[in-house]
Amino acid sequence: MLFTRSFVSLLSFVALVVAEPLLSPHVLHEKRSHTPAGWSRSRKHDADAVLPLRIGLTQSNMDKLEELLLDVSEPSSPNFGKHWNAGKVAQTFKPSSETVSTVYNWLAASGIDASRIKVSKAKTWIEVNATVTEAEQLLQTEYHVYTHESGKEHVACEAYHVPKHVSKHVDIIMPSIHFDAVIKRSEPSSHTLSNIGQPGVGLSPKSTGKISDLLTQLEDCDQQITPICLRALYDFVYYPVATSKNSYGIVEYTPQAYLQSDLDLFFKNFSTNQVGKSPVEVSIDGGYAQTDYTGFGYNGESNLDLQYGMALTDPQPITLYQTGDMEEGASFNNFLDAIDGSFCTFEGGDDPYYDAVYPDPYGGYDGPQDCGITKPAYVISTSYAYNEADLSPAYAARQCAEYAKLGLMGTTVLYSSGDNGVAGNSDLCLGPDGDQSYDAVGFNPSFPGTCPYITSVGATQVVSGHSVYQPESACMEVIYSGGGFSNYFAMPSYQKSAVDHYLSTHPPKYSSAQYNTTGKSRGFPDLSANGAFYVVAVDGSFESVFGTSASSPVVGTILTSINDARLAIGKGPIGFINPTIYSSEFTGAFNDITNGTNPGCGTVGFSAEPGWDPVTGLGTPNFAKLLARWLLV
Template sequence: MLCSPVFLALLSLAVSVQASPYVLHEKRSHLPAGWTTSRRHDAAEHLPLRFGLRQSNVDQLDALLMDVADPESPNYGAHWAPEKVAATFAPSKASVDAVRAWLLAEGVPAAKMKIAPGKGWIQANVTVAHAERLLRTTYNVYTHAGGEQHVGCEKYDLPEHVASHVDLVTPSIHFDAVLRKRGGAAVPAKKIGLPGVGISPKTTGAFSTLFTELQHCDTQITPVCLRALYGLVYQPLASSKNSFGIVEYTPQAYVQSDLDMFNKNFSTAIVGKSPNLVSIDGGVVQNVQTGFDYNGESNLDLQYAMNLVNFAGYKQNVTLYQVGDIPQGASFNNLLDALDGSFCTFEGGDDPLNDGIYPDSDSYPNGFNGTSCGITKPANVISTSYGYNEADLSPFYTARQCAEYAKLGLMGVTVVYSSGDNGVAGNSDLCLNADGSQTEDGAIFNPSFPSTCPYVTAIGATQVSPGQNVTDPESACEQVIYSGGGFSNYFALPAYQKAAVAGYLKDHKPSYAAGIWNSTGGSRAYPDISANGANYVVAVNGKFARVFGTSASAPVVGAILTMVNDARLAVGKKPIGFINPSIYSAFFAGAFNDITQGGNQGCGTPGFAAVPGWDPVTGLGTPSFPKLLARWLLLP
């Protein structure tokens, strides 16, 4: 009997599926701190398996970004349209077909599969027992000391012919859920904006005497102090063409009366002005839960962001990206969904254990009944003061997200993240142990993410030291917080940073044992630059408080870069986009105030020390706006 070509093709596929051996794809060596294994997951329960497909041309992503971001490139500033970005990196048809054919051959009906609109994910709705057969694994239910539960496994395998098409599978080994405080109200684990979670500003409380003169900048940082420190005296000229975005995660919320109170003292021209709200996945400026833990971050970010980009008048709008509804919250991936429609995974992709899944009105009372996929054009500069420990996340998860920041860079967007407030330790002062776990008594340095992503600009913290003036050199912040900095355990050293890091290791390499930090010289180092992070005057719930943190440093740098963009746009040039290749180049030498005093202790050590040149405490130093402006105006 003659066989049709279609039959032969199916037979060939079936043979290849059977012949392809399984290989280990991801494995976890330990349970994160606070988690215990409760029980084997019920085999009959349903599980939404999501396969993150390997994107096309990711191996070229770095070179493509450098082509538009390197100041020596003839294509500097030739940023891509979003449509070109989406088309270039969409997973190939071969990847979609390979994973789909394997699932069909393994008994997953086509009706139980969904392919995301951007073809980045395939979801298979299967039972736990079926998932275990597909992945050669065992699914457990894990319980945290705070009461939250998590479904996952210790490791999983994929057929060899499928593994090359898949970045990661969820749920699996990933424990990138963020937890509530013990004893707090029960909330979803994925709210990265939850008070007490991740990078958050610190306060020493309210005070009654408010100083507005430069001679008090060692005890109270105000906008006039920052303008004097960094030379930011600039009136916007092209505000209608420019944009600056601040990201907040519900339930964090700013208070308009506090914003007005701040501006009555420091910028009367913008009293009554509000940021332009972009609600992402039901993001709302809630006013039910108040206090420093809920209002401190957003008030800090917006009071300084709006003031610093509006000198002697109100011209430049600031966009507030408020992410996540009250019942569910959100993650960084939910923000990226809204900024880049090709990353949006509605109908099949965001990790239900780590990301907000929308619409959620069926799961939560008063939940957001919609989805925010590519709903807004990204601002030219986006500042975020939240973060994870790198070890909270899997290498596949961080790499996939980091690639999205590179895509934003291709589109001409500058992304800045605060570097953390615990020196060489991670959030909550956790340090690593030899098995990869995180504890307070760990001895191994614990880097932060997304700061370690080579496609964001990581911002550390400095201070005007007690008794010093704004005309004196700053030092690394050692009041209340320590500037986060160090070397990634996941990401390789980017080319733009090689000379700076090599110089640091040659002249100032620490004497710590190689086992407590990544001393190879081949990993991404951070922060990139810094700004003041101590003694900020912030209006919170009708009183002024002193606030500390790289949470303050990031929006200050964002505001400075926004004003650089304004000047370029005013003369018909493009926004500066991804700035790291520029700021590390010889052309920008001397454009930063070098910080040579202080350190960033943590993990039972003095941490690293600020030294001449780049260092893993304050990076290249603090910005000199006049020098940066002059250099960027000379670039195409």
């Protein structure tokens, strides 16, 4: 029987090969409108140089991805909370045999010898080492060498084409129009505050300097935010009881790292029973809490995330996903590989033109790429982001789909929405052809904040002179809450009613040259939390810290506590929360923010209004109300 099935499968594959049509006319597959900031075209690439072409195959059932995710995420669904395992995810979305054979046969018919064509084990990538001449003929393009202002060189083309009958079977081809989102470094000594903290170096907390006197009373929360302020703001009083069943993960990217002495200084003042405690560190691709480089730029982010993440969920152990070594760093895809074996084993994993490659060719971590080394936590918070325009639509879409798969498996994924209002990291805005500059007028949304399968977290603040019992405002001191509308992703169904209400009731007075005015794109953030005046221990003293970098891990602590309560009574984790929090069942479970804007790109940005808005989302969480509702679904 086994022989018969194998023989039938072989005949089916051969039939597809025989039935494959002759090569059809080429059509444009991807095109780049501009050269990214910091790069310039240097020269035509050598004709005989070898390119490691990697062809990402289209995955099955992508048209059903949102439907399948909503089926386990909407509170009204009979399958709510019935999350999938990794095997089911991988099997559901793997490319079809027709896709594999179509691309394989195209390469063979173009003169690439079969011995040079490698199909990945999961049949999701096809690889071939081709000369520049071969690749240019294959893709009807020209390859050039581009040089970054840092000195790094990169190979790319401006557009590429594939046969029409092949195009629907190909997601992305590398190298092609895409540029590194992370500039790799040759040695740690080259670190500066302009390039540390990968990826998305522009999104990092801001400090207004050291704090001379600690203010620890509730009436001081408009000047200094401490754990007691957050508990009062969000009615957040809870003691975890199911910690062995629960999990909360915080992601950091080397060289940013925490200092144990700073954790202890913070805990000594705000959570005394945690002095001496550390997060449970999971090293990904050589990541470790380095101590060779210190200062706010190296320790501010991780110290902030862990001090508040640990203090607000005590005694819940916190998992620290320390990602990337000192020499090469890492990308979001490196992290995804490590927490989800199905991504790197079944979905092809990293590509060397965006993602760090291990063993590290720069002489750092010499172990293999980490793949599925740890189970993803039920809640994962990341305080880093790219500008959406840093990445191609195809690359962003392929990664966004992986967050949906994590949601299918029961993980809540949180990302900071950005700190520059409607502008992007480094205050860059979009020009008419998609280029990024300081004097452009186009709003520049963040990624993954615009991915419809993550929860984007904006920032609020206690108004000066107000108490924690009065409404907060959108954060408008030092940083502005990132928010707006995607240029890549369509509006998800769960968000339609809320966004339609905002656009019809409070239509922004901006043109299509400034933001996506179609009314059909993904709006962000989804919710918010305080992001101003945090008291953070950094290098032996306290500093006043601002950023959505603070908002995201704080929301993570609240959702982790809700998971704890559900797990304690035999329910499962809340998973992908967006369909739930936008549903009518959760109306009134957030503190609506109606004051403030998010300036950028020469404008005051959008305005916070009643209901959802592209500044603070649905508002800030009310833990007691959210817990009561989530215990009923």
